[in-house]
Amino acid sequence: xxxxxxxxxxVVAAVALAACGGDGGGGSSSSGSTxxxxxxxxxxxxxxxxxxxxFTTIGKQYEAANxxxxxxxNFAGSNTLVTQIGQGAPADAFASADTQNMDKLTSQSLVDxxxxxxxxxxxVIIPAANPGKxxxxxxxxxxxxxxxxxxxxxxxxTYTQEILANMAKSSxxxxxxxxxxKGNIVSQETSVxxxxxxxxxxxxxxxxxxxxxxLAAGDKVKSIAIPETYNVVADYPIAVVKESKNQAGANSFIxxxxxxxxxxxxxxxxxxxxx
Amino acid sequence: xxxxxxxxxxxxxxLAAGDAPPEGGNAARVRRRSWxxxxxxxxxxxxxxxxxxYLLVPLVALLVHAPPQKIWxxxxxxxxxxxxxxxxxxxxxxxxxxxxxxxxxxxxxSHGNFRGRRLLETLATIPTVLPPTVAGLALLLAYGRTGLVxxxxxxxxxxxxxxxxxxxxxxxxxxxxxxxxxARSGLDQLQERYETAAYTLRASPLQAFRHVVLPLVSxxxxxxxxxxxxxxxxxxxxxxxxxxxxxxxxxxxxxxxxIASQRDLDKAIAVSVILLxxxxxxxxxxxxxxxxxxxxxxx
Numbered sequence: 001x002x003x004x005x006x007x008x009x010x011v012v013a014a015v016a017l018a019a020c021g022g023d024g025g026g027g028s029s030s031s032g033s034t035x036x037x038x039x040x041x042x043x044x045x046x047x048x049x050x051x052x053x054x055f056t057t058i059g060k061q062y063e064a065a066n067x068x069x070x071x072x073x074n075f076a077g078s079n080t081l082v083t084q085i086g087q088g089a090p091a092d093a094f095a096s097a098d099t100q101n102m103d104k105l106t107s108q109s110l111v112d113x114x115x116x117x118x119x120x121x122x123x124v125i126i127p128a129a130n131p132g133k134x135x136x137x138x139x140x141x142x143x144x145x146x147x148x149x150x151x152x153x154x155x156x157x158t159y160t161q162e163i164l165a166n167m168a169k170s171s172x173x174x175x176x177x178x179x180x181x182k183g184n185i186v187s188q189e190t191s192v193x194x195x196x197x198x199x200x201x202x203x204x205x206x207x208x209x210x211x212x213x214x215l216a217a218g219d220k221v222k223s224i225a226i227p228e229t230y231n232v233v234a235d236y237p238i239a240v241v242k243e244s245k246n247q248a249g250a251n252s253f254i255x256x257x258x259x260x261x262x263x264x265x266x267x268x269x270x271x272x273x274x275x
Numbered sequence: 276x277x278x279x280x281x282x283x284x285x286x287x288x289x290l291a292a293g294d295a296p297p298e299g300g301n302a303a304r305v306r307r308r309s310w311x312x313x314x315x316x317x318x319x320x321x322x323x324x325x326x327x328x329y330l331l332v333p334l335v336a337l338l339v340h341a342p343p344q345k346i347w348x349x350x351x352x353x354x355x356x357x358x359x360x361x362x363x364x365x366x367x368x369x370x371x372x373x374x375x376x377x378x379x380x381x382x383x384x385s386h387g388n389f390r391g392r393r394l395l396e397t398l399a400t401i402p403t404v405l406p407p408t409v410a411g412l413a414l415l416l417a418y419g420r421t422g423l424v425x426x427x428x429x430x431x432x433x434x435x436x437x438x439x440x441x442x443x444x445x446x447x448x449x450x451x452x453x454x455x456x457x458a459r460s461g462l463d464q465l466q467e468r469y470e471t472a473a474y475t476l477r478a479s480p481l482q483a484f485r486h487v488v489l490p491l492v493s494x495x496x497x498x499x500x501x502x503x504x505x506x507x508x509x510x511x512x513x514x515x516x517x518x519x520x521x522x523x524x525x526x527x528x529x530x531x532x533x534i535a536s537q538r539d540l541d542k543a544i545a546v547s548v549i550l551l552x553x554x555x556x557x558x559x560x561x562x563x564x565x566x567x568x569x570x571x572x573x574x
Contacts, residue, residue, distance in 0.1 A: 079537050131420075146437070151520060153537040186437040187519025188526075190533055194515065197412075202421040203436050 043071045043249045044090055048078045048097035048236070050120070050192060053216055054269040055095070061265065062256050069249070077191060078102075078155070085110055085241060092250040095238040095257075098155040102237040114237035117257050119272040120210045121231050122159050125199050125221040132205025137173075137224060140206055141180035148195045148207040151188040156195070159232045160208040166230040196221070210234070215270035236271070334551065341541070341548045349545040357523050358531040359549065365439065365527065366507040369446035370454075373503045377454040378496075384455070385462035399455045402448055410449055411516025418444065418517075441518035442525050446507035454503035461495020490572035494565050501561040505554055528553075 047055050052075045059071040074081065074091070078101040085091050085105060094111060096102040097120075105111045126134045132145045140147060150157025168178035186204060189195045195207040200220045214223045238257060240250040256262050263273040349355050384396055402410055418425045418435045425435060435441050465488060473483035511529040518525040520534070528550045536543035 077537075083540070148519065151534050151537070153534055153539075185521070187521055188534075190515060190520060190530070190537070194519075197516070198415075198436075198519070201415055201419060203415060203419045 041068050041070060043069060043092050043246060043253055044074065045071060045093050045095065045250075045253065046074045046076075046081045046085060046089070046091040046241075047095040048081070049075050050097050050210060050212060051075065051095055051236070054212075054266045054271060057265050057269075058257060058262055061261060062253060065256070066252070071253070088243070090243075091241045092244040092246050093238060093240050093253055095236065097234065097236055099235050099237055100155070102239065105239070109242065111239035111241050114239035115254065115258065116235045116274055117238045117254070118236045118263070118266045118274060120212055120234045120236065120270075121272065122156070122163060122208055122226055122234075123211045123214050124206055124224040124226060125196070125209055125214045125217065126206045126224065127199055127202040127204075128220055128222060129202055130205075130222065131202055134206050134224065137167075137226065138177075140184065141177050142184075145184045145206065146186045146204040147181065147184045148187045148189055148198045148204040149185050150192065150195065150208065151190055154190060155234065156192050156209065157188060159234060162232050163208070163226060163230050166232075170230070210270075211272075212270035233272075337544055337547055337551070341544045345541055345545045346548050349542060350549065354522055354526075355528075355531060355546055355549065358526050358528045358546075359553070361439070361442070361523065361526065362508060362528040362550075363553070365442045365446060366504055369443045369450060369507045370500060370504040372443070372447050373451040373454040373507075374500065377451050377499075377503075378458060381455050381458035381462055381499075384459050385465075399452050399459075402452045403456075407449060407510065407512025408516050411445060411513035414441075414445060414448060414513065414517040436517060437519045437521065437525060439518075439524055442514055442527060445513040445517045446510045449510055449513050450503040450507040453506050454499045457499035457502055458492075458496055461492045461499065464495070465491050486572075490568075493568050493572075497561050497565045497568070501558050504561075505558060508550070508554055 045055065045059070052073075055073055055075075059073060063069055063071055074084075074089075076084075078096040078098060081091075081094060081096070082101050082104050085094060086108065094102070094105065095117070096114075099114075102111070102114050106114060124134075124137065124140065126132065132139070132142075134140060134142075134145065139145065149160045152158065152161060164178045164181060167173040168175040187194075187198065189198070189207075192209050192213050195209050196213050196217050198204045199207040199209075200217060206224075211223075214221060238254050240247055240254065244250050257266075258274070267273050380395075380399065384392065384399065405413070415422060415436060417423050418428070418441075420426065420429050420434050420436065428435065435444065469487050469491065470483055473487045478486065509529055510527070511533065514525065514527055515530060515533075520526050520530050526534075528546065532543050532546045532550065535546055
């Protein structure tokens with residue numbers, strides 16, 4: 001039995017290794033064939049999680065305007081989507097929440113040249129009950145205020161740090177403000193949804209999120225606008241995935257997103273139109 | 276899973292040893308062995324091998340992808356060291372708490388005879404079914420500052436979310452059921468007549484516990500400790516939701532991995548390998564401890 005076991009192990013291991021080897025060699029060629037994007041009536045769009053609401057609506061509008069076409073979305077963090085597309089996931093187009101993630105794909109020539117289709121800015125949200133008694137941006141520096149922000153490596157976190165740096169340079173706030181606000185951050189969240197959730201539940205007194213997220217949270221939160229002088233503008237790029245079997249469909253969808261109808265839907269959800 | 280897997284491995288070895296004599300030369304006995312038995316063994320071997328490979332290949336892929344130099348460099352990074360220490364301390368505390376509170380729970384479930392036992396049994400399993408982020412949300416709704424219990428704590432100036440205590444609570448909530456259920460199945464094997472036999476032989480309660488009860492249940496308890504600890508170490512979803520992420524306070528190793536994966540995938544993989552190495556070391560130690568105990572009690 002022992003010998004038999006060893007033999008079995010060898011055989012199975014050899015088969016497995018052969019399979020692994022095959023995968024390694026043909027990774028790029030097999031990626032397209034597994035796609036569900038073969039049929040021209042089917043479109044698979046990979047989009048940043050923050051686009052869930054507007055893109056779901058745009059998808060329905062696009063389907064109505066193009067009978068017979070079925071649009072399927074894969075919503076996730078832009079970073080996750082980049083990894084998935086890099087591993088050959090069947091996407092026809094990719095909409096990212098930031099240019100950095102899109103750049104990762106353009107530098108590997110996995111997507112065609114991207115177009116900016118919308119913009120977003122950052123705002124401060126507070127729970128409707130306002131437990132931290134936050135009336136303006138100055139109050140965020142008060143002792144004992146609890147703030148949720150994005151982690152530094154997450155786009156919203158990067159933008160928040162940029163805004164605080166901009167405010168530190170101004171005479172009105174200064175570097176002591178930046179230090180006090182940073183000291184009040186009790187959690188560096190890995191996603192915007194984590195920040196919104198903690199503000200909605202009143203577990204933190206304030207959070208930095210995108211204007212579109214503030215709008216989506218409805219009356220559970222109140223917004224305190226960040227003036228344009230300190231604020232940053234996040235560009236959202238979209239591109240056709242090179243491996244797509246439905247390039248025409250992907251291009252047509254992108255065209256629809258950029259059209260007046262598409263832009264109107266985006267602005268309804270708090271996104272800024274592109275000129 | 277390592278402590279859990281080891282008795283099966285031992286069982287397999289015993290099976291193999293039992294087969295050895297016929298293979299040694301007695302031709303008549305070999306012929307007598309039916310084809311059904313052979314096919315069963317082959318099938319067993321193939322399926323078990325496939326299973327272990329299925330577990331092994333992704334782990335090997337992580338190792339292959341992580342250059343040793345990168346792992347070494349990451350070990351020196353302050354954020355990784357901080358997270359490693361925090362993970363080690365919090366999982367140790369949550370595992371100890373799981374034993375302190377979980378063992379009585381397991382005893383009640385195993386030996387108690389009362390109405391509503393099945394209900395408690397189910398309750399002790401539910402946290403393993405909940406998606407971890409939902410578990411974290413539930414903890415926030417219960418112990419958050421506006422939570423069911425938490426709002427009363429706020430009156431005393433106690434706020435649990437975003438503290439190291441919250442990390443331990445999240446781990447305990449998600450991992451303790453693994454301890455309770457595994458310990459419980461071990462306790463189920465403990466039949467009262469063994470204990471009674473010990474008393475008949477004039478053993479003191481302490482002697483009965485040391486020489487009869489403990490040897491019988493300790494393998495299961497060690498497996499239970501290993502499972503609960505491993506689950507606590509890997510905990511991510513409930514922790515990020517209930518405790519948030521603040522380096523040095525609530526950022527455990529799995530959160531470091533996730534944050535790193537946002538920008539530097541190589542770092543994420545290197546830190547994952549460190550996480551794997553730590554778990555492998557602890558689980559292996561528990562496994563060795565278990566067989567040492569078994570030997571000592573000659574089981």
